[in-house]
Amino acid sequence: MASFSLRNATKPCSDCLITFMLAGLEYEDGSYANANTGMWLHHVVLLNLAQKDTVCPSHPERIFASGNERTPINICANGTQKAGYHLTSSASLLIAPELMNTSPHPRSVYITLTYEYIPSPSPLSFSPIKLIWLDIGGCGSSEYSLPPDSEPAFSITSPAWSASISGEITFGAAHPHDGGLDVKVLRNDEWACVSRATYGESEGYREEGEGEGGREHEHVSGMSVCWGLGRMERGEEWGVVVRYDLDAREPMRGMHGDLEPVMGIALLYVALDADEESEDLLE
Template sequence: MNAGLEYANGKNANIDSGMWMHHMVMFAVGPGRVDATCGNNKASLPHMLIGSGGVGNERMFSSGNERTPALVPQWSGLTNVGYHPKATDKLAFIVDLMNENMEDKIAYLTMTFDYVPGDGAGFDDMRPVWFDAAQCSTSEVKAPKQSGAFMVAAKAWTANFEGEVVGSAGHMHDGGDHLTLDVSGTGVVCDSVASYGGSAEYTSKAMGHAHSATAHISKMSICMGNALKVKQLNKGQVWTLKAYYDYNKNKGMLHGDGKQATVMGIAIMYVRVRAGQTFGP
């Protein structure tokens, strides 16, 4: 599965033409769906935005402008596993697009995905786990420093179901260096590293302020295979997300007044749930 942004003629709409798919979130909404990390909260802002709560839906896919693909079976070499839509499910979206141009532009959010027709017989189900430095809120965090290095962390999550970890990738704002997932007693098990520039599509003129970033995040590395140090999710494990920023290494995005824009620290992890394993919480 992969998200994109394009013009009516099919051309990619990206930073080089002043267009950003700042972020999008896809929800599966229906009976039996429970968000792994916000399902027990009395209130969860992302779910409220689609007129729901953490129970009755789950965040199942997300993308920032770096447009990381979630090619789940290929992440780990596993086969016969996928996200199983139910007949009672509906899809809901949060979409945040940005236009740096001084005139209106028409662009289309695109979703490209593989699917297997049928009832899913022979395929194990999959569950997403959403880690966020502003968990169950807006995902936006005020930058704690205007220069140099800092770290923002998510509230620790205690695993409430079990399964086989397939893969994970992070999302950060400009100025981000890397994002880690730690598991109690194990240490860092995933290190998703940001790359900048890489192509003309991810390079822009200074936005709003002369010292703002011009080379933007174009890729976040995926933790899969040997890069994934823990491959089993067990109930009671304590998982912590930490997002590391360094404005001396990579420029952040500045507002017109020269202040750093808000930052994000997000990772979505996919877990294979085999028959007989508890799906919780």
């Protein structure tokens, strides 16, 4: 496993509205890299160092993330929502990936980021977006280490976050690790949406002989996304619950067979109301 960060990452545009983001992983020859060839995009996070995070204001602003399932982040909901993330001319991007190589040999890969954007900071009737990052780790580490006596089936609930903004939720996505069944988004202790995991949908997410009893090991290959969540209002309590079953689905394990930490994250993109449209600069 290798973690690193790249400051002053190239911006796709300046003073523009980003409406779509997608992460990928490729070998040097441009071919597809995934679990079946021993290379994982364990996760990647994109941050704007010039602004504060909405949920954790002591941190820089998180604007995008992806696990190895590589969910397309469709902020404008296929063009049905007039909204996008305002990437200002003063924005300073940092990319923070974690990659995993299950081969015994070092290999070179490229992380790819695909964007769609409108080359204007404020097209008519478009609202700026804020990412709401809901995490079982709260504002601490996103990785949750399981106790040795943990039951195979369990759930973990995040701390509640009291909404500090109001606006329409245009899109929601989620991320667990292998063994995860679903991630539920809670609004005032009631389910707002459920993002369900699918496994082994394509060849890249299947490894022969790696599962229990030598069977094919299937990895998380997709997470259902959330549309039509309605509005977020100031003062509402938001959170997530992630559900795992390590008997039903093979979990991630380290080099010596020990269980890897788990995650449970939801990303909600909120189109701000007109009276919320201000820039929170990181001092």
